[in-house]
Amino acid sequence: MALVSLTDVTKSYPPADRSGAPVVAVDAVSLDIEPGDVYGIIGYSGAGKSTLVRLINALEPATSGSITFDGRELTAMPERELRGVRLGIGMIFQQFNLFTSKTVWKNVAYPLTVAGWTKSEIRLRVDEMLEFVGLTDKANSYPEQLSGGQKQRVGIARALATSPRLLLADEATSALDPETTQEVLALLKRVNREFGVTIVVITHEMDVIQSIATKVAVMDGGRVIENGDVFDVFSDPQNASSQRFVSTVVKGVPSPAELAVLRERHEGRIVTLSFRDGDASQASVFVDLATAGIEFELVYGGINDIQGRAFGHLTLAVRGEGAAIDAALAKIGERIDVTEVA
Numbered sequence: 001m002a003l004v005s006l007t008d009v010t011k012s013y014p015p016a017d018r019s020g021a022p023v024v025a026v027d028a029v030s031l032d033i034e035p036g037d038v039y040g041i042i043g044y045s046g047a048g049k050s051t052l053v054r055l056i057n058a059l060e061p062a063t064s065g066s067i068t069f070d071g072r073e074l075t076a077m078p079e080r081e082l083r084g085v086r087l088g089i090g091m092i093f094q095q096f097n098l099f100t101s102k103t104v105w106k107n108v109a110y111p112l113t114v115a116g117w118t119k120s121e122i123r124l125r126v127d128e129m130l131e132f133v134g135l136t137d138k139a140n141s142y143p144e145q146l147s148g149g150q151k152q153r154v155g156i157a158r159a160l161a162t163s164p165r166l167l168l169a170d171e172a173t174s175a176l177d178p179e180t181t182q183e184v185l186a187l188l189k190r191v192n193r194e195f196g197v198t199i200v201v202i203t204h205e206m207d208v209i210q211s212i213a214t215k216v217a218v219m220d221g222g223r224v225i226e227n228g229d230v231f232d233v234f235s236d237p238q239n240a241s242s243q244r245f246v247s248t249v250v251k252g253v254p255s256p257a258e259l260a261v262l263r264e265r266h267e268g269r270i271v272t273l274s275f276r277d278g279d280a281s282q283a284s285v286f287v288d289l290a291t292a293g294i295e296f297e298l299v300y301g302g303i304n305d306i307q308g309r310a311f312g313h314l315t316l317a318v319r320g321e322g323a324a325i326d327a328a329l330a331k332i333g334e335r336i337d338v339t340e341v342a
């Protein structure tokens with residue numbers, strides 16, 4: 001059973017002025033987040049990601065549709081019960097949202113105090129969490145004495161202290177430099193693997209999805225326009241907006257401008273070969289070209305690795321006798337996608 005299930009969920013806000021139309025922030029979204037998923041939700045600013053998060057952690061009611069958490073319908077639940085559900089959901093933020101007047105130790109202890117844990121239980125748990133995030137030596141520091149990465153590690157320790165089943169990370173690495181981002185993402189991977197916590201990662205950065213997510217939903221104008229396994233969406237995005245996001249991290253097919261440069265620099269025909277894990281091997285394709293007496297040169301592209309599975313687009317300049325090239329490309333085209341681009 002899905003841990004979080006959204007069926008046809010819509011959230012609209014009243015118009016800013018009386019003559020305007022309502023703002024549909026989330027539009028007929030259906031999504032299943034399974035236990036153990038690291039589910040990435042990507043979209044540009046205004047796509048509806050933060051609204052979706054507020055619906056999942058029941059901070060706001062949906063206008064229509066159904067949302068279940070662990071099989072329980074949230075939409076009709078009384079506030080007292082919703083509070084219980086929220087305890088099962090941890091949250092981390094772009095700006096960390098730590099209490100600046102409390103030490104690191106007290107920040108992590110806070111949700112446990114609210115949940116009514118005893119002093120000795122709290123002591124054990126806070127020490128355990130600080131050790132997990134590698135900040136035992138910072139227990140008595142204040143947030144302002146920490147780097148951004150350390151602050152987010154405190155945020156993670158605090159969010160996980162009460163052992164939630166779901167962690168919502170809303171642009172949690174957007175304020176961090178690339179190296180610190182990778183450290184925090186590595187920590188989130190451990191949270192997922194070692195504690196079995198399901199994670200929803202909201203971001204506008206595709207490399208965050210590439211590093212950590214197992215599934216991804218692309219949002220645009222309040223709608224989920226594409227979703228599925230990260231490998232499938234990265235290796236074969238179906239939608240123009242998804243293609244734009246993918247192209248920020250995957251060097252794929254050359255753009256028209258890049259193609260013009262390639263054409264100037266290289267003689268012969270230019271073809272793009274698209275490889276996908278499970279298709280023909282690169283070696284067999286190159287053997288086919290060589291046996292047909294075709295000269296070839298790799299001029300653009302690369303191979304990507306998504307969770308141990310490879311895919312990529314290799315653009316070649318090929319030279320040789322026209323009919324021989326046609327025959328070889330036709331033979332290769334039976335096994336992988338071949339696009340003659342110039």
Ligand SMILES: Nc1ncnc2c1ncn2[C@@H]1O[C@H](COP(=O)(O)OP(=O)(O)OP(=O)(O)O)[C@@H](O)[C@H]1O
Pocket residue numbers: 013014023024025043044045046047048049050051052
């Ligand atoms: N409380 C609100 N009242 C009115 N309109 C809202 C409210 N919250 C969000 N919206 C509108 O809903 C749309 C989606 O906003 P949302 O913040 O969910 O997008 P987002 O993808 O999270 O963008 P960002 O990354 O900039 O936060 C926007 O047009 C926004 O102006």
